[in-house]
Amino acid sequence: MKEKLIRKCLFPAAGYGTRFLPATKATPKEMLPILTKPLIQYGVEEAIAAGMDTMAIVTGRGKRAIEDHFDISYELEHQIKGTSKEHYLTEIRSVIEKCTFSYTRQIEMKGLGHAILTGGETLIGNEPFAVILADDLCDHEGNGVLAQMVELYEKYKCSIVAIEEVPKDETYKYGVIEGKEIEEGIFMISNMVEKPDPKDAPSNLAIIGRYILTPDIYEIIKNTKPGKNGELQITDSLMIQAKENMVIGYKFKGKRFDCGSIDGFVEATNHFYNKAK
Ligand code: G1P
Numbered sequence: 001m002k003e004k005l006i007r008k009c010l011f012p013a014a015g016y017g018t019r020f021l022p023a024t025k026a027t028p029k030e031m032l033p034i035l036t037k038p039l040i041q042y043g044v045e046e047a048i049a050a051g052m053d054t055m056a057i058v059t060g061r062g063k064r065a066i067e068d069h070f071d072i073s074y075e076l077e078h079q080i081k082g083t084s085k086e087h088y089l090t091e092i093r094s095v096i097e098k099c100t101f102s103y104t105r106q107i108e109m110k111g112l113g114h115a116i117l118t119g120g121e122t123l124i125g126n127e128p129f130a131v132i133l134a135d136d137l138c139d140h141e142g143n144g145v146l147a148q149m150v151e152l153y154e155k156y157k158c159s160i161v162a163i164e165e166v167p168k169d170e171t172y173k174y175g176v177i178e179g180k181e182i183e184e185g186i187f188m189i190s191n192m193v194e195k196p197d198p199k200d201a202p203s204n205l206a207i208i209g210r211y212i213l214t215p216d217i218y219e220i221i222k223n224t225k226p227g228k229n230g231e232l233q234i235t236d237s238l239m240i241q242a243k244e245n246m247v248i249g250y251k252f253k254g255k256r257f258d259c260g261s262i263d264g265f266v267e268a269t270n271h272f273y274n275k276a277k
Helices: 039-049 064-069 074-080 086-098 112-124 145-156 168-173 217-222 234-244 262-276
Strands: 008-012 054-059 100-105 129-132 136-139 159-165 175-183 186-194 205-213 247-251 255-258
Touching: 008 039, 008 112, 039 054, 039 064, 039 086, 039 129, 039 136, 039 145, 054 064, 054 112, 064 100, 074 086, 100 112, 112 129, 112 217, 112 234, 129 145, 136 205, 136 262, 145 159, 145 205, 145 247, 159 175, 159 234, 168 205, 175 234, 186 234, 205 247, 217 234, 234 247, 255 262
Parallel strands: 008 054, 008 129, 054 100, 159 247
Antiparallel strands: 129 205, 136 255, 159 205, 175 186, 175 205, 186 247
């Protein structure tokens, strides 16, 4: 069997989810459900489908529900066993059986770069790994976005970011790349800027929450200066990596919902509801 090059997936999940208050006051935003499944479970299932078996989750205060979700609930198992309701647990049981979960807390919110460094060094170590931002929910018939990126990694063996075209007036919400298209939909990145004003954006190709990172990124993050909003931005670290090595932007196949916004959340709910009907 072919050796798996990428086995581990990191989930930064320490953010407050202020846009969903009061729902997120006592519930992690990653646990908000699209139909009956929490957002983070969609992400974990995408990582499993891409061949990964080790999930590393960066949490923070108030996020214990995530750990409980990916664990056995003995009372519930006991109550439901042998009843007509047992099938409701099938999907989550299978997720728990297929992979292991580890957690570390990000004590201070110092940006996505900082979250990746915190989780990567502690829970992943010296190997290439994937990153999923669970509030970007992706769906594709056939290979999921992360599976597509793993395939690309096997060819290029460098850091990869998933990108999509966004309206030019929305660049301020994203990391934006510029690059040379070396194959259809595959860009060798020459420039990337975190959340630029539309007038300063180098293109309308926005980074969405799927990354594959090579482990040299840890040292690069440590040497990156705080950027946008005074935070350590992974976009800035990837730009340094792009200069030293090569970083690829990949126009993925599929649909992505910004479940960090109310509009995207409702859109995703409708999409999965119609699909399930
Ligand atoms: C983060 C990244 C940004 C990226 C976005 C994708 O921003 O910093 O580069 O485009 O995720 O969702 P956030 O949405 O966490 O502010």
